[in-house]
Every structure is written in C-alpha cells, then in structure tokens.
Amino acid sequence: AQSVTQLGSHVSVSEGALVLLRCNYSSSVPPYLFWYVQYPNQGLQLLLKYTTGATLVKGINGFEAEFKKSETSFHLTKPSAHMSDAAEYFCAVSGQAGTALIFGKGTTLSVSS
C-alpha cells in the first residue's frame, strides 16, 4: 500500500525566492513518484516523475525534485519563483508504471510581487 503526506497545505513566497514544497511517501514496494500542478478549474499537468535511476529529477518550468529513499521524501524545488507558478501542487505515488496514483492533499503555492 502507498500513501503520501504533503507538509504544509499553503506555502507563500515572494517572486524570485526559492520554492520548496515538501512530500513524504510510504510504499511497500519501490515507489514511482510524481509531482503535478493544477491551475483553477483545470486538469493536472505533470511537472516531473521519478521511476528509477538518477535520484535528482528535473522537470518543466524550472522545477526539480530529489528522491531520498532514506528519508522517504520527494520534495519539489524551484530556485526562483515566478508569479505564474501560483497554483495547486500535488505529490503522488504509485507502486508501478501505469497503475493508479495515490495523491497527497495538495499544497497551494502563492507568489507575491
């Protein structure tokens, strides 16, 4: 069984500041990990994913995440926030490729000028 915990339901940063969204997972098998972004009234857009191999994963829009097995974490970062990054972010886990995803509760990112 898998589960995801996103620490902090709401994160606020200034434009140009570092973005850090936290995600911890639990999985009885090697996990597949994902970060999705959702804008209001829209579907999900994949930011990045970890399946196997390199633990530092680079995604779209300057985001990256690092898989740390010892910490069961997959935190999402971006060096410099942009106003357009304001959205809802979901961390998700699955047990293998192509299976249903288990989502965290989401983190709302606000970016102020």
Add this chain to the structure above:
Amino acid sequence: GAVVSQHPSWVICKSGTSVKIECRSLDFQATTMFWYRQFPKQSLMLMATSNEGSKATYEQGVEKDKFLINHASLTLSTLTVTSAHPEDSSFYICSASRPVASTDTQYFGPGTRLTVL
C-alpha cells in the same frame, strides 16, 4: 506528449437525472483508464479502474450501481452518474495509461465539472 480529452468540460443537471462523461485517449491506445473525483479544495480520490473489455474495479465506498463505467474500446471510457444528486457535484478527472513502458505514466484529462441542482 499524449493527449487525453474529456467531454463535456462542464455540465449542469437536475437532481434525479443521469449524466455521461466521456474520456478519450486521442493519440494512443489505453488498456487502462482511471476515474478520479475531486471535491473543492481537496485532493483527487480514485473512484475506479477501467480496463478495456472487462468490468471496472471500484474503490471501497464507491457505489458501482451509481457510477457506471464502460471501457468499450482502447480509446474511450465513459462514466455515467445515475440518478445524480447534489452531493454528486464534483470535478471528475480521468486518466489513461499506456501499456508497457517501464517509465511510462498516466495522462490526465482536463476534467469535467458536474453541478447537480
């Protein structure tokens, strides 16, 4: 990238009526599709897993007689909300999974906003 569409994007219906939502994979064949439900300001909850040509597998607590899922082809799955009630109002999102490929993932549709009056 792969594209998944949903139709309609939004629908308003009266209580007691049935609503059908379509999920299509436009540029690949999806042996498995998933249906999620998202309440306002909440996360996505898996409702059911739909495999082409077989009965859907529903998550615990999801009424299979209320949420009818049909996966008639490799590119189309439908979710029918029968006898809809206001508490069924929600954002319904489907996703499609490509077969094979160890690094592949799900592709999500844009969602359907259902409002039951």
